[in-house]
Amino acid sequence: MFHITLVAGARPNFMKIAPIIHAIDAFNKSEIRIEYRLIHTGQHYDKKMSGDFFEQLNIPEPDANLGAGGGTQAEQTAAVMVGFEKELMDHPTDVVLVVGDVTSTLACSITAKKLQVDVVHVEGGIRSRDLTMPEEINRMVTDSITDHFFTTSELANQNLKNLGFTEKSIHYVGNTMIDTLLKNIPNFQQPEGELFDQLQPQSYFVLTLHRPANVDEEQKLKAMMDAIMEGTGDFPVLFPVHPRTAKILQNLGVSHDRLHMVEPLGYLEFNYLVKNAKGVITDSGGITEEASVMNVPCLTLRDNTERPETIELGTNELVGTDPNKLKPYLDKIRNGAWKQYQGIPLWDGKTAERIVKKLSEIYNR
Template identity: 70%
Template sequence: MKITIVAGARPNFMKIAPIIRAIKEENNAKIQFRLVHTGQHYDRKMSGDFFDELGIPMPDANLGAGSGSQAEQTASIMVGFEKELLQNPPTVVLVVGDVTSTMACSITSKKLNIPVVHVEGGIRSGDMSMPEEINRIVTDSISDHFFTTSELANQNLRYTGITDERIHFVGNTMIDTLLSNLNRLEDPKLNFQDKPLEEKKYMVLTLHRPANVDEETKLKQMMDTIVKGCAPFPVVFPVHPRTAQILHSLGILYDNLITVEPLSYLKFNYLVKNALGVITDSGGITEETTVLEVPCITLRDNTERPETVDMGTNELVGTDPTKLPPFLEKIKSGNWKKGKTPPLWDGKAAQRIVSKLKEIYG
């Protein structure tokens, strides 16, 4: 069996690392893989460090898609990936997550009559204004098999007419990566008022979604509410390159705000693990905080990962800054809800995936 594994953006790398490791642990020649990096994320801090830290081999091909509009990026990936598949035809293509690369490579594969398996299939936010939601729906509509993270994802797929023999509940490969690296996390050695940050005495913030960062007045209001509401605790904000430009133009400065460049996987998750709480608009981070039992506030009106709210430590607060203060007070006072880890988020999802691939494709 020859598997082409696609990675395109930062969230993908955490999901493919354990799959590659599980393939290597098979220790035989029955499974061969070819890793294709689409180049969707091309900044080293957004991609390169992840390969180094997570033990991902250098890609066999880099399509160099780079930036551009949604359409430009999709087209560039498809053109490059078609050439890759024609030159190196696999038994099956494995895509992960919900980024542009996931959808583009799925379409390209199916046009060439190559089977597609979707890791993290079936998740839905119900928000068609999100590019990721379109990517999920398109990818799931043409994939042959689905490796899912939750029973709700299974149900979403069944509602579209997909039969159970194509749905495989395996767990969460991103959690595989987290659990296997807990003893390798690295202190980024950040200071606040000339002293090192203290465990459980700071907050972590991430923002990148257009609903939160594109409108300058709203972003300013959101930042005011977050930073003042977290006081006296410092807020560590690893700034997405796109958001950094907007913050710079607004001249946003606060005494208890620490802005840093995007951090490597091991350094960022060290911060999350030891934080008093996390404020984010990222779906993946809500999964990590749930497993790490760290309080998490999600600044979105919907989530494709409802298990992090229903079972985990996450609360869906929305994009209205005025709703934030009571939640920040709960975290600061230690009155946050207790969560539990969802089923099969046990660090063994990748092993289940490789076992099932062998069963299906030989």
């Protein structure tokens, strides 16, 4: 038997962690061979992260919440490290498992290694090559001190090999985010409200924007919103928006009869909208993965991506951040001429099973 500490700090982290918890529980059915603690660093406070979120994903409430949200990048990193060091001192473990690329991923990896605890990184090896993104720095530092990598693509494997890591530490398993997606498609729920009751499948676009490069430069944001509304024709645009971004848009006078800015949605409700959308416009990496697997056209408003497989084999296209380049892509979606999902290797809903099996081989001594 061995002990593992599972770390999550933001909503996408829990979507990646959930199938691992389910796989551990299934693995332990005959006898307890893996004991785990689930730690929420508190990096993101989100009312949608209350009990109903954990209920939707069918995972237990975290064993501890470090309450490390807020502050600058440095303040948040420090708060997570201080809280997580105490957690590991009070609850010794054999291995710390981190996912993704948020501040908590970096902070908990450093803390674990300083205490001589092995680190495994789920979604290791992906790169955008863009050092203006905090996430890229988090990935690079975390990977530099990781003991075992669980990867989503052959390109991630090659990135790690180029850094000198050997095949012994690189485990190509697939994407746990897709495990969660495939398991929950039958449970998707239409959001409540008159707006959503009126929507027909394939009759609207879904928009998400959260990266500072897109939402903090006001005139750039206004130009992009104008281009989106012009390019989407007669289709409504549903925009689950952070209150801070909503305020910026209001100050800019951005409004339109077809633009519906709504509260952030739960996992099952948001993905219901994505699955039934004409197309998705986003600057999120995770949404490009989900949209691709659901065969929904997806436009990424970024100049780079750490998930090129969503472009090569998925339904995603990298549009860039120039509003003038958006219209031809939207025309193609509206005309029904978009590419189809080709299938991404090992994105089959069984990634977590492969992770738990490999962890057992490595640590059940």
